[in-house]
Amino acid sequence: MAHLQFLPFAEARRHAAVTVVVDSILPRAALTLAHWRAAPTPGAFQDDTSAGSALRALAAPPAALAAARFVTANHFDVDGFVGVWALLHPELARQHEHLLRLVATLGDFREIDWQDPRADHALRLVCWLNAEEKARFYEPFGAPARRRREDEASAEKFAWFLPRFAEVLLDPEAGRAAWLPEYERVRAAVAAMQRPATALRRYPAIGLTVVRTPEPLPYYALFGPTAGTDMVLSLYDGQRYEFEYKYTTWVDLESRPTRPRLPLDALVAALNAREASGQLWAADGVTDTGPLLRLAGRRLSKAQRYADPGQRPIYASSIGPEAMEELVVSFFRRHYAHIAPRRYWSWEEVRAAGAAVSG
Incomplete structure (x- = not known):
């Protein structure tokens, strides 16, 4: 598979024929890997999350992925980011597939099985992504309030997170200062869900x-x-x-x-x-x-x-x-x-x- 580069969505429109689009729809894209309703994701790669579709494509790369040069998404969220990152780091993504699937599902559906041994790791990664996104950029769905287009403004988030995610994936303690407040709040709430009240x-x-x-x-x-x-x-x-x-x-x-x-x-x-x-x-x-x-x-x-x-x-x-x-x-x-x-x-x-x- 050729080495891919991330391309902001606005630029990807001009290079659709050699671009993989994740968690979005781009007319004439080389390959779509999205769980959106009616997205042209090939049947072999359909999955509950768009990141899951990207991981399936990495497991059995189609010719369109092998020939592509770029990967893009028209917004930033946990699921879409994980899918884009996985295509840019295929070896690491395959090594940590189960964890990445948990991260994408928690990010998009807010669901996780707390009995899963990787659940706590997944929560730390999602909390890190959330905290850094809000502190350095803007909250989800916050672009219009800043008079910006999400498909353009989100490129700045990808540019910051893509080179930094692997470090926290491999060692969550590297991002502890950012993820700890939300992590502790969620863990306390998980405990509250177990109480008789x-x-x-x-x-x-x-x-x-x-x-x-x-x-x-x-x-x-x-x-x-x-x-x-x-x-x-x-x-x-x-x-x-x-x-x-x-x-x-x-x-x-x-x-x-x-x-x-x-x-x-x-x-x-x-x-x-x-x-x-x-x-x-x-x-x-x-x-x-x-x-x-x-x-x-x-x-x-x-x-x-x-x-x-x-x-x-x-x-x-x-x-x-x-x-x-x-x-x-x-x-x-x-x-x-x-x-x-x-x-x-x-x-x-x-x-x-x-x-x-x-x-």
Whole structure:
């Protein structure tokens, strides 16, 4: 395989025929390695994460990869970065494939199995990436607030992280000062998830996990036990609630079937008919990467919605937690009753399923 170079996305548009694109779509690219819905990723390389697709391509390099000169991505996040880095450092990537897969999954889906012996190492790497990104550049989805285009501004992040990641991969202590604060916060939250005050109920027939816990927790702790389901209803003390479609239903999962996201207008209407707090319920559209259903209050930016639940206001509802759970569960039981889970929903099919609900 030829040695690749990273090329910023804006420049890659002019060299698409010899460029591998990761976690993005670039027309006429030599090879696409992305889990985005409808991305032209070859079947042999489809994976739950885009980094996983890159690792599959390294295991059995196709002619397009061997002939390529450049690799690019149109944004910076943990999954996309790991995929780009792996293609630039194939030998190290193959040696640490399992760890890199854990890092990508934790970064994108906020899921990890804490019993995995490499889980703690993966958390340290993700926390290092997060901390350095925010300290040196800007938070995820923060480019528009700075009047910048993500596909252009993110090139600066790649330029800084690509030559430094291997050192922390091989010796996490090298980045300890950066990763320690978030790491300690997440580990404390993971412990809180194990205490009697936290209870989980899974509804596998609709792909929902209900988490009842006293206070909002970091996603890396909150979503770990929800792996295998695609919706989370969080019930916090003080009758504070959030419902979220996980990112697992925005992408094409290879490992298991999923259900299409449904518009939540009818559920919002049912909640507002019961709500007596003076606040109104609202929900993001199904094409958002992680749509939230919550008491609206002040409108949140995309960066705030992506941030951990404890970093945004969550308002008290007049609806009791048992009634909230019943309303959400009954809505999905009714509307998923005749929709079988499967792989590879197109956005057109998702919208068609939603139209049936709205009608």
